[in-house]
Amino acid sequence: MEAKAPTREEAWELFKQYNESESLAKHALAVEGVMRYMARKYGEDVEKWGVIGLIHDLDYEKFPDLHCKKTEEILRENRWPEEYIRAVLSHGWGIVTDVEPTSLMEKVLYAVDELTGLVVTSALVRPSKSVLDMKAKSVKKKWKDKRFAAGVNRSVIEKGAEMLGVELTELITDTIMGMREVAEEISLKGNPVPE
Numbered sequence: 001m002e003a004k005a006p007t008r009e010e011a012w013e014l015f016k017q018y019n020e021s022e023s024l025a026k027h028a029l030a031v032e033g034v035m036r037y038m039a040r041k042y043g044e045d046v047e048k049w050g051v052i053g054l055i056h057d058l059d060y061e062k063f064p065d066l067h068c069k070k071t072e073e074i075l076r077e078n079r080w081p082e083e084y085i086r087a088v089l090s091h092g093w094g095i096v097t098d099v100e101p102t103s104l105m106e107k108v109l110y111a112v113d114e115l116t117g118l119v120v121t122s123a124l125v126r127p128s129k130s131v132l133d134m135k136a137k138s139v140k141k142k143w144k145d146k147r148f149a150a151g152v153n154r155s156v157i158e159k160g161a162e163m164l165g166v167e168l169t170e171l172i173t174d175t176i177m178g179m180r181e182v183a184e185e186i187s188l189k190g191n192p193v194p195e
Helices: 008-018 022-042 046-055 069-077 082-090 104-124 136-143 154-164 168-180
Strands: none
Touching: 008 022, 008 046, 022 046, 022 104, 022 168, 046 082, 046 104, 069 082, 082 104, 104 136, 104 154, 104 168, 136 168, 154 168
């Protein structure tokens, strides 16, 4: 049987089969929001990019030691297209896989995955607890403090920005903009201060 592009609903159902963690679900939704935003920015397939963002950490909760590898297995069993599988594998490049991000979609996923985590933690320490009134400079201020969101691999983000040929500030701004679109779903609507 030939692989066919999954719908968002199919991707979300599959994600929920393997994940119960609310924080992982919010991360998946945040990355999906950013991927959709970036697909529109670059004139690419919004649905495809969104689904890949949504599913990228499919195996992380149940199989952390097999991260990406187990996802590959699950997606193959579900007859997902090769392009989707490769994109998911590429976000673990240099960490858990040797699949280097080569397409624009893969580079974006690689660059924004870790960055969404830094944006979330930066938003949560703001008085408004919101991404809706947050600017890149807030995140960049926290960037320098290596103890802040210590689990976020800043070198991956820098490498991702370099691959995309964009400044870090632009990448952070785009990530915030994408997350604003899903602020409610990821509990970062908060109480923004009107400009």
